[in-house]
Every structure is written in C-alpha cells, then in structure tokens.
Amino acid sequence: MTKIPFSPVDLIREAFHYQSRFDGSTMVFKIDFPVTEDPAFSYLMKDLALLARIGFRVVIVPGAKERIDAVLREYRIVSQYQKETRITTAKAIPFVEMAAFDVATRFITGLSANRVDAVIGNFVRARGLGVCEGLDMEHTGTVDRIRTESIERVIKLGMVPILPCIGWSPSGKPYNVPSDEIALAASGALGAVKLFIISVSEGLRTGAYAVPKHLEVDSADRIVRLTPQEAEAILETNVFLQGLGAQDQALQELRLALQASQAGVERVHIIDGREEGAVLRELFSNLGVGTMVYADEYEAIRPLKTADIPGILRLMEPLVRQGNLVRRTAEQIQEKLADYVVFAIDGSVHACGALHYWGEGQAEIAAVATDPGYTDIGLGRRIVRCLIERAVKQELHRVFVLTTHTHDWFESLGFTECSVESLPECRRKVYDHKRRSKIFALDL
Numbered sequence: 001m002t003k004i005p006f007s008p009v010d011l012i013r014e015a016f017h018y019q020s021r022f023d024g025s026t027m028v029f030k031i032d033f034p035v036t037e038d039p040a041f042s043y044l045m046k047d048l049a050l051l052a053r054i055g056f057r058v059v060i061v062p063g064a065k066e067r068i069d070a071v072l073r074e075y076r077i078v079s080q081y082q083k084e085t086r087i088t089t090a091k092a093i094p095f096v097e098m099a100a101f102d103v104a105t106r107f108i109t110g111l112s113a114n115r116v117d118a119v120i121g122n123f124v125r126a127r128g129l130g131v132c133e134g135l136d137m138e139h140t141g142t143v144d145r146i147r148t149e150s151i152e153r154v155i156k157l158g159m160v161p162i163l164p165c166i167g168w169s170p171s172g173k174p175y176n177v178p179s180d181e182i183a184l185a186a187s188g189a190l191g192a193v194k195l196f197i198i199s200v201s202e203g204l205r206t207g208a209y210a211v212p213k214h215l216e217v218d219s220a221d222r223i224v225r226l227t228p229q230e231a232e233a234i235l236e237t238n239v240f241l242q243g244l245g246a247q248d249q250a251l252q253e254l255r256l257a258l259q260a261s262q263a264g265v266e267r268v269h270i271i272d273g274r275e276e277g278a279v280l281r282e283l284f285s286n287l288g289v290g291t292m293v294y295a296d297e298y299e300a301i302r303p304l305k306t307a308d309i310p311g312i313l314r315l316m317e318p319l320v321r322q323g324n325l326v327r328r329t330a331e332q333i334q335e336k337l338a339d340y341v342v343f344a345i346d347g348s349v350h351a352c353g354a355l356h357y358w359g360e361g362q363a364e365i366a367a368v369a370t371d372p373g374y375t376d377i378g379l380g381r382r383i384v385r386c387l388i389e390r391a392v393k394q395e396l397h398r399v400f401v402l403t404t405h406t407h408d409w410f411e412s413l414g415f416t417e418c419s420v421e422s423l424p425e426c427r428r429k430v431y432d433h434k435r436r437s438k439i440f441a442l443d444l
C-alpha cells in the first residue's frame with residue numbers, strides 16, 4: 001500500500017532532497033487535451049509554474065487529438081485513416097493547426113495566471129510521411145529534428161517552451177505530428193531526466209491487465225514502478241498474447257514510457273492529470289502516485305555506507321525513545337558498518353537492519369527498523385530476509401533476535417521463542433537482564 005510520509009517536516013526534507021537533485025534538469029510534460037478541461041488543470045499549471053520558477057527546465061508538449069477531432073467535426077471534415085494514423089489533408093491542415101494552437105494557448109493562459117512566461121513555437125522540424133501502402137498521407141508528418149537551439153534560447157530567457165503537435169518542413173510546409181512522437185524526440189534531444197505522461201487515464205491497473213504478481217501496486221491497484229524490462233514484458237503479454245491493441249490508452253502510454261526510457265530518459269512518470277498535486281507528489285516524494293518506468297538504480301537493499309549513518313540515526317531515534325530499539329552511537333555503527341544493510345530510495349534510507357556474528361555458528365539480527373512513513377509495504381520483511389540470506393551464505397546454523405515489542409512479527413516470519421541459555425556464550429554474557437528482551441530464533 002502506498003503511504004505518504006509521516007510528517008510535514010519529512011515532506012519538506014524530501015522536497016529539498018529532490019529539488020537539489022533535479023535542479024537545472026530538463027523535464028518534458030506531455031499533457032493530453034482532456035486534462036486541460038478538468039478542474040485540476042489550473043492546479044497543474046500552478047505546479048508547473050512553480051517548478052519553472054525554482055529552476056527546473058520545463059518543456060510542455062500538449063496533446064490535441066480530441067480537440068482536433070471536435071474542430072474537424074464542427075467544420076464537417078471527415079478524416080480518413082491509414083491504420084491508426086489520421087490522414088491530414090490540405091483541406092484539413094488549417095483546422096488542425098487552429099485546434100493545436102487553441103490547445104497550446106490554454107497552457108499560455110494557465111502559466112500567465114501564475115506569472116510565468118511561455119512561448120508557443122516552431123520548435124519541431126517535420127517531414128511528410130509521403131505515400132503509405134498506396135495512400136498519400138498529405139500533411140501527416142513525422143519529426144525530422146527538434147530545434148534544440150531555439151528551445152535552449154527560450155529556456156535561457158526564463159520562459160517555458162510549448163511544442164504544439166505541428167511541425168514545419170524547411171520550406172515552411174506544416175505537418176500534423178503526433179504529440180507522443182514530439183515528446184519522445186524532445187526528451188531525447190534535450191537530454192530530459194524525466195518525461196511526464198499526463199492524461200485522464202486510470203493507468204496501469206492489475207485488474208485490467210495481465211501483469212506479474214511481484215510488482216508493487218498502490219491502494220487503487222495501479223502499478224507503482226517498473227523497469228523497462230518489466231514494461232516490455234507487460235506490453236508483450238497484453239498486446240501480442242491478449243490482443244489488446246493500439247487503442248488501449250494505458251498500454252499506449254506504457255509503450256511511450258518504454259521508448260523514452262530506452263532513449264535514455266532516467267524516469268518516466270505516467271500520471272492521472274485529474275489528481276490534484278500529482279506531479280509534485282511524484283516528483284518530490286519517494287512514493288509517488290502514478291506509474292514510474294525507471295532506467296536507473298532507484299531503490300535497493302544494499303550495505304550501509306558511512307554517509308548513511310546520520311540517516312539511520314534519524315530513523316532509529318523515535319524507535320529508541322519508544323523503547324523498541326537499543327540506542328547506538330554513530331561510532332558504534334561505524335565500527336560494525338559491514339554488519340548493516342539499508343533499504344534506500346534515491347539515496348535516502350527508509351529501513352535498516354544488522355547481522356552481528358557471536359560465534360558458535362550463530363548471529364543476531366538487530367537494529368531492524370522501518371521509517372514510520374514506509375511501514376506495512378514489506379520493507380522490514382525484505383531486510384530480515386536479506387540478513388537471513390547473508391547468514392545462510394556464511395553457513396551459520398541459526399539466527400536469533402532479542403526483542404521487547406516485536407515478537408509477534410518475528411514469529412510471523414518463522415522465528416520461535418527460546419531461552420537465554422540457547423544464546424552463544426559471548427552474547428549470553430552481555431544479555432541485559434533488566435531489559436528482559438524475549439529471544440526468538442530461526443534455525444537455518
């Protein structure tokens with residue numbers, strides 16, 4: 001289950017952590033037309049304006065499909081399709097441009113309301129698709145090149161570039177280009193660290209698609225994160241085996257996310273634009289609200305580093321005060337550095353544990369703690385499992401734990417109660433009889 005961090009101070013800490021991590025980075029936002037009609041759109045604009053003001057390089061690619069459909073309908077222009085691609089005729093292109101700029105202008109309006117300057121520009125050089133399977137695609141085009149130098153100039157002036165779904169040939173001929181393609185090309189050309197795909201889709205939910213069971217889902221059953229390999233496997237299963245086609249929005253978005261991550265975008269976030277604050281939550285908290293496809297190392301259980309020590313002391317402090325954990329100093333932790341493992345997300349520690357060897361083939365699992373904002377999502381169990389695997393690798397025959405409050409939890413992990421006498425001699429000698437911890441052990 002996804003949880004938000006436990007206190008406003010922690011939220012602020014996380015926000016600063018991410019702000020310094022991504023400051024000066026380029027982020028591309030591909031936002032579908034229906035989002036502009038939702039009440040949450042004004043909040044989205046407020047949030048993007050905020051990001052632009054604090055130093056993120058925001059680039060907007062508005063999708064205009066539904067608006068183009070409506071305008072063409074209004075002017076009684078019937079579109080022909082080649083497979084799923086609309087053939088934009090010479091008669092249709094002025095109306096397509098009108099719709100595309102109408103949508104782009106909504107972003108100008110939204111940003112203006114938040115005192116951020118923006119420019120709709122001819123940032124896409126396009127070329128025509130030509131003749132496909134005997135059909136002249138006329139003004140339907142593809143990205144030839146993203147004019148990064150112009151975009152860079154605009155960003156340097158402190159403005160937000162907006163790339164409507166129109167591109168122009170070197171001779172000035174307009175083409176209708178899919179916004180997905182523009183977002184993908186712009187992300188690659190500008191070296192974006194993030195691409196946001198924002199629509200009004202419910203997203204990738206486990207009930208609706210065949211997905212591997214091990215993937216983490218949120219309280220709405222939406223997949224929280226995926227590697228590109230997992231994304232590829234889901235596409236393969238659902239598109240090829242289950243026959244869900246190009247019309248399926250969540251799969252289309254997943255495909256775009258996969259392509260972007262294969263093109264080098266570190267993280268792609270697919271979010272529902274109707275959720276107020278979704279971009280900020282996805283950006284500034286470790287546990288976002290959408291689906292993220294990540295190509296880089298995101299989270300892992302790994303050995304403790306010296307730089308993590310302040311983080312685990314902070315994590316342990318309230319648990320020490322509650323009497324759940326024994327107090328440890330930074331020096332004591334440093335001395336046993338190699339015994340510890342941590343679960344870190346983006347460099348901040350959210351769970352820890354240690355395995356101390358006491359001789360006689362036995363080791364103690366200790367200092368197991370989970371950040372209160374991240375409990376009940378299996379982190380504690382993963383830490384204990386990792387420590388048990390370590391003990392198995394070291395060919396130990398037993399792990400044990402001394403606990404005052406958590407015996408039920410260890411019992412649920414297969415540990416059983418035993419006596420002080422069963423402890424290795426070295427540990428028995430330093431057993432604190434006043435603390436009266438219970439001893440639980442697991443034979444390996």
Ligand SMILES: CC(C)(COP(=O)(O)OP(=O)(O)OC[C@H]1O[C@@H](n2cnc3c(N)ncnc32)[C@H](O)[C@@H]1OP(=O)(O)O)[C@@H](O)C(=O)NCCC(=O)NCCS
Binds near residue numbers: 325
């Ligand atoms: C015990 C602790 C590590 C569990 O962390 P966690 O990451 O939430 O653990 P998991 O997500 O793997 O497991 C959560 C499950 O255990 C249950 N649980 C948590 N603490 C429990 C306890 N003290 N007794 C019994 N069950 C407990 C939860 O209700 C949850 O149950 P569910 O899966 O049925 O919903 C965490 O609560 C903690 O830091 N406690 C304080 C420190 C401590 O006592 N450490 C042990 C001393 S070495």
